[in-house]
Structures are given as C-alpha cells and as structure tokens.
Amino acid sequence: MLLQEFSVLEKQPTLLSSQLFYRNSVADLTLNRVMLFWKRVDMSRRHARSFLCVSKDAKNTFLLLNDIIVARETEEGGQKNKQGGKKEKVPLHSYGFTVSYADRTKHHRWRCKALMFHCKDKSQCQQWVQTINDQLSLLCSRPKRLLVYINPYSGKRLGKRIYEQRVAPLFAQASISTDVIVTKHANHARDHLETEADVEQYDGVVCVGGDGMFSEIIHSLLYRTQRVSGVDHHQYDQDLVPCDLRVGIIPAGSTDCICYATTGTNDPVTSALHIVLGDSQPIDVSSVHHNNTFLRYSTSLLGYGFYGDMLMDSERKRWMGPARYDLSGVKMFLNHHYYKGTVSFLPAEGNLEFPKDKMGCRSPCHICKTSVNRLSLSGDQVCEMAKEKSDREMSDDGAWHVIRGTFLAINAVCISCACPRSPGGLSPSAHLADGTMDLILVHRASRLDFLRHLIRHTNKDDQFNLSFVEVHRVRQFRFAPEQSDVTSEAELSECSRKIGTAQVGSAPTGPGTSHSSWSCDGEILPQAAIQVSVHCQLVKLFARGIEWGSSSTHSHCL
Numbered sequence: 029m030l031l032q033e034f035s036v037l038e039k040q041p042t043l044l045s046s047q048l049f050y051r052n053s054v055a056d057l058t059l060n061r062v063m064l065f066w067k068r069v070d071m072s073r074r075h076a077r078s079f080l081c082v083s084k085d086a087k088n089t090f091l092l093l094n095d096i097i098v099a100r101e102t103e104e105g106g107q108k109n110k111q112g113g114k115k116e117k118v119p120l121h122s123y124g125f126t127v128s129y130a131d132r133t134k135h136h137r138w139r140c141k142a143l144m145f146h147c148k149d150k151s152q153c154q155q156w157v158q159t160i161n162d163q164l165s166l167l168c169s170r171p172k173r174l175l176v177y178i179n180p181y182s183g184k185r186l187g188k189r190i191y192e193q194r195v196a197p198l199f200a201q202a203s204i205s206t207d208v209i210v211t212k213h214a215n216h217a218r219d220h221l222e223t224e225a226d227v228e229q230y231d232g233v234v235c236v237g238g239d240g241m242f243s244e245i246i247h248s249l250l251y252r253t254q255r256v257s258g259v260d261h262h263q264y265d266q267d268l269v270p271c272d273l274r275v276g277i278i279p280a281g282s283t284d285c286i287c288y289a290t291t292g293t294n295d296p297v298t299s300a301l302h303i304v305l306g307d308s309q310p311i312d313v314s315s316v317h318h319n320n321t322f323l324r325y326s327t328s329l330l331g332y333g334f335y336g337d338m339l340m341d342s343e344r345k346r347w348m349g350p351a352r353y354d355l356s357g358v359k360m361f362l363n364h365h366y367y368k369g370t371v372s373f374l375p376a377e378g379n380l381e382f383p384k385d386k387m388g389c390r391s392p393c394h395i396c397k398t399s400v401n402r403l404s405l406s407g408d409q410v411c412e413m414a415k416e417k418s419d420r421e422m423s424d425d426g427a428w429h430v431i432r433g434t435f436l437a438i439n440a441v442c443i444s445c446a447c448p449r450s451p452g453g454l455s456p457s458a459h460l461a462d463g464t465m466d467l468i469l470v471h472r473a474s475r476l477d478f479l480r481h482l483i484r485h486t487n488k489d490d491q492f493n494l495s496f497v498e499v500h501r502v503r504q505f506r507f508a509p510e511q512s513d514v515t516s517e518a519e520l521s522e523c524s525r526k527i528g529t530a531q532v533g534s535a536p537t538g539p540g541t542s543h544s545s546w547s548c549d550g551e552i553l554p555q556a557a558i559q560v561s562v563h564c565q566l567v568k569l570f571a572r573g574i575e576w577g578s579s580s581t582h583s584h585c586l
C-alpha cells in the first residue's frame with residue numbers, strides 16, 4: 029500500500045485508541061472502520077514520535093480489517109505464536125490480546141499469522157478484543173455456517189487429514205460452525221445436497237477434493253436453483269439463474285484446476301483463508317446439450333480427442349491416484365489418434381480481449397467486472413441484449429463460423445484451467461467471469477509437433493503459436509463428429525460397457541473407434557455430438573481471482 033493510500037485510510041473516524049505495548053515498546057494503537065494501525069512511541073522524546081516516520085523497518089504497522097480473522101485475549105504469561113515460534117515475553121503487563129490475520133506469502137499462498145499487544149489492565153484488553161470483533165461481525169460477507177463434503181478418495185486420499193489438520197482449526201478460530209459429511213460413494217454429495225440438505229441454513233458449501241467433487245456440488249446447486257426458479261435447463265438457449273450460495277474448494281484432488289485458477293495455488297490453508305475472509309469470485313459455466321437434452325455443466329475442461337481419450341483411459345487406473353493422468357497421457361500421445369468432425373462456433377463480440385493477447389485475468393479484473401450477469405441488469409438492458417442476441421442469430425450463418433477438419437484435440441475452457449502441471453493453463457489469458465470460453469482446435473499434426481504443443485503448456489512458450497493450433501473466444505459452439513460407416517455391434521456394446529449410459533444408436537466413442545469422447549470436467553459424456561453455451565458468472569466461489577505479482581506482498585507494509 030502506498031503512503032498516500034495509508035494516509036487516506038488513517039483519517040477514517042477512530043473507534044478506539046490507546047497506548048499499549050507492542051514488541052516490548054510502547055505504541056499508540058488505533059482502530060477505525062477499515063484498519064488497525066500502530067505507531068511506536070519514542071519515550072526518550074518529549075513528544076511522541078511516529079514509528080512510521082523514523083523506522084527503516086516500517087513493516088507491520090497496520091492491518092486492514094478485511095485481513096483480520098479474529099481478536100482474542102491472550103493467556104497470562106504470553107502465548108506461543110502460531111508459527112511455533114518462541115514464547116513472547118510479557119514485559120510490563122500480563123494482560124494481552126492477539127490479533128490473527130491472513131498474510132500473503134510467496135506464490136499466492138496465504139498464511140494465518142498473529143500479532144500480540146499487551147495492555148495495562150484486563151478491562152482495556154477486553155475492550156480491544158470486543159471492539160475489534162464487533163467490527164469484524166459487521167463484515168457480512170463472512171460465512172458463519174458451512175456445509176462441508178469430504179471425498180476421502182480424491183487425489184492421494186489425504187482429504188480427510190487435510191481438512192482435520194489444516195482447515196478445521198482455522199474455521200474454529202473464526203467461529204465458523206460446520207456440518208461435515210465424508211462421502212461414501214460417487215454422487216453422494218450431489219444427491220445429499222440436492223434432496224436432503226437444508227441449504228437455506230448455510231452461508232456456503234465447501235468441498236474437500238478435486239475438480240470432480242466441485243462438479244458434483246455445482247450440479248446439485250444449479251439443478252436446485254433452476255428448479256426453484258422454474259427454469260428448464262433442457263432448453264439450449266435458456267438463460268440460467270445464477271446460484272447464490274458460494275462454494276469453497278479445499279484442494280485435495282489430482283488436478284485441482286478450479287482452485288488453482290481462482291486462487292493462484294492449490295494450497296488448502298490459502299483456500300481456507302479465502303473462505304474465512306468471505307471472498308467472492310464469480311465464474312463462468314458452460315452447459316452442454318445433445319439435441320434438446322441437457323447433459324452436463326462444465327467449468328474446467330471440455331475436451332475431445334486427446335483429453336477425452338486420456339480421461340477415459342485414466343478412469344480404469346483411478347487406483348493409481350494422480351499418476352494415472354501421466355500414464356494415460358503418454359499412452360494417448362503414442363496412440364496419436366485424430367478424429368474427423370465439424371466445429372461451428374459463435375465468436376464473442378464486443379469490447380473483449382482475445383485468447384492470444386497476453387493479458388490474463390488478474391484481480392480485480394476490469395474485463396470480468398464489465399461483463400455483466402444478465403440477471404443483475406435492468407429490464408431495458410435485458411431487452412437490449414436479447415435484441416442483440418436475436419439479431420446475431422437471425423444473421424445466423426454470418427455470425428457462426430464453421431470449421432470441418434481432422435483434430436488431435438478440441439478443448440473448450442471457460443477459465444484458464446491453470447493447475448500445478450500447467451501453471452498457465454490450457455488457455456492462459458482466459459477470463460474467469462467474462463461470459464466467454466476459449467475454443468482450442470488442435471488440427472492433425474506430427475507427433476513431434478503435438479509434443480511441442482503439449483510441452484508449451486508447462487513452460488512460458490506460447491502453445492497457440494503453432495500453425496496447426498487455432499484458438500477462438502466464443503459464446504457458443506457445436507460439434508458434430510463425422511458419421512462413421514464402420515460402426516459394428518461389438519463397438520457399440522464396448523462403448524455402452526465403458527460409459528454405462530450410451531444410448532442405443534449412439535456412435536461408439538473413445539480410442540480405437542472413429543469417434544473420441546468428450547471429457548466434461550473429468551466425466552465422460554455419452555454423446556459426441558454436442559451443443560455448448562457459456563453462462564456468465566453462474567456460480568460464485570470463496571476466492572478472489574489471481575492477484576498481481578507472485579512474491580510476498582504484505583498488505584500491511586508501507
């Protein structure tokens with residue numbers, strides 16, 4: 029924070045101010061509506077001198093109220109600090125209080141830290157604790173009650189331990205009450221949330237697991253929201269109603285790309301702190317239809333060809349944990365299958381950036397801020413947008429682009445899909461909440477070229493700057509696989525066995541057949557012919573997007 033900004037915030041009306049002890053020195057501590065700040069007093073001078081003006085180490089002189097978790101009275105004789113440090117000496121007074129706060133550390137990770145102040149008597153100490161906590165209770169975006177689902181089999185099967193050891197203590201510290209359900213089978217969370225849970229009593233739902241668990245949660249929340257609002261999600265062109273309840277993700281899965289792309293890391297403590305502080309980040313969701321039947325929602329990767337085949341192969345290796353993706357990835361790379369089909373898409377119009385621009389989505393993102401959710405618009409604005417939409421569709425073939433080709437991969441992402449394996453993600457400059465998705469078409473190419481493309485996901489080179497790769501920012505797309513005349517009964521029954529849901533008459537999909545299958549956030553879709561439409565800001569997360577800079581940026585440093 030700049031000194032000028034600090035000076036503005038400092039001038040807010042004072043709520044409480046006293047002289048007390050901080051780090052064995054006398055300090056003037058002040059609380060106003062936006063921050064807690066302190067100035068060390070130089071006792072050797074007649075007039076108190078501001079620590080801010082004289083110290084070379086001007087760190088830790090203020091905390092924004094938004095970053096404070098809680099204030100508590102400290103036990104007599106000092107308290108071990110949270111990082112396992114030494115007991116702080118209590119020099120003159122045995123009464124003290126601790127202020128816990130969220131501190132930004134390297135690589136977008138946050139940690140819970142604590143500051144200790146010592147008071148002259150117990151009543152002063154109590155007054156400080158009470159006043160700080162009263163102010164915190166006015167921050168109404170902070171959750172008080174959460175419903176938590178833990179998938180004990182996600183990723184390396186550490187979900188339960190991660191929650192109990194690293195997350196639950198933070199929730200307890202912030203006085204958040206929780207109902208915790210450890211799932212017993214796939215879709216347990218989805219069914220419970222949809223039919224049994226009394227969602228009205230919660231301020232949010234937390235899933236401990238990976239992208240698949242997040243997908244379960246948002247499916248039930250979105251089903252419920254559309255049902256309550258009388259919206260039929262089977263209608264492809266229907267505007268969907270956004271879900272009010274926020275979702276928190278404690279990463280414990282194999283990919284964790286929703287968490288990584290919305291917080292900048294896959295760190296459980298960071299996610300827990302975003303939840304505790306009540307952050308809110310909307311994200312786009314796409315709906316996938318086959319004819320006029322709704323299939324699924326997607327927030328991360330909708331992938332046909334390479335990723336679809338890889339996902340289908342990796343499902344049989346789930347017991348291997350995250351390594352299953354590496355093995356299946358290598359296998360599919362060596363198989364080098366390509367698939368014929370026709371992709372049609374409606375490009376995103378308006379004042380938008382493009383996927384090849386180097387500007388990513390960084391918080392606070394002006395692109396996402398100005399991309400409004402339809403339901404937050406006035407009646408006139410809705411009419412205007414509806415007219416634009418119908419004009420666009422009337423001029424139909426002019427607006428829709430059609431590409432017939434042979435593809436190694438077709439990927440559609442609403443967000444960057446950054447994850448530990450690919451820190452930039454499948455589309456590094458995709459926006460979290462701009463109402464568009466990036467459609468990446470990887471045309472037939474040699475193995476070596478495809479390898480170059482894949483490797484560029486893992487480094488800073490541009491994976492789109494290759495002649496066989498094209499990328500478009502779109503609002504809708506359709507895919508039709510080329511009809512195969514080699515479909516045999518054996519292929520059909522193999523397909524039904526693999527996905528369990530194949531309809532009689534649908535073409536077989538997957539490696540070794542003429543059609544691939546779509547992986548939709550880790551689930552295999554039963555049909556290859558799909559229509560996809562993006563819905564702007566349909567779901568909200570306890571996150572704040574990726575902030576500028578990856579190194580330590582203490583909010584309390586001047």
Ligand SMILES: Nc1ncnc2c1ncn2[C@@H]1O[C@H](COP(=O)(O)OP(=O)(O)OP(=O)(O)O)[C@@H](O)[C@H]1O
Pocket residue numbers: 178179180181182183184210211212213214215216236237238239240241242244280281282283284285550
């Ligand atoms: N108790 C359970 N037993 C078996 N499967 C479960 C259980 N609970 C949830 N699932 C299913 O497990 C699937 C995968 O879980 P999850 O996404 O948490 O982990 P992952 O696949 O390791 O991670 P990622 O999706 O990030 O790659 C989910 O789609 C979910 O439906």
Ligand SMILES: CCCCCCCCCCCCC/C=C/[C@@H](O)[C@H](CO)NC(C)=O
Pocket residue numbers: 238239240283284285328329335339353445447449450453454482483485486547548549550551
């Ligand atoms: C030879 C090196 C190749 C490295 C290629 C790395 C590319 C990794 C990109 C992964 C993006 C993952 C997007 C997220 C998808 C999830 O929905 C899904 C289910 O969890 N996970 C996967 C792996 O499909």
Ligand SMILES: [Ca+2]
Pocket residue numbers: 312442443458459460461462463464465
């Ligand atoms: Ca988007």
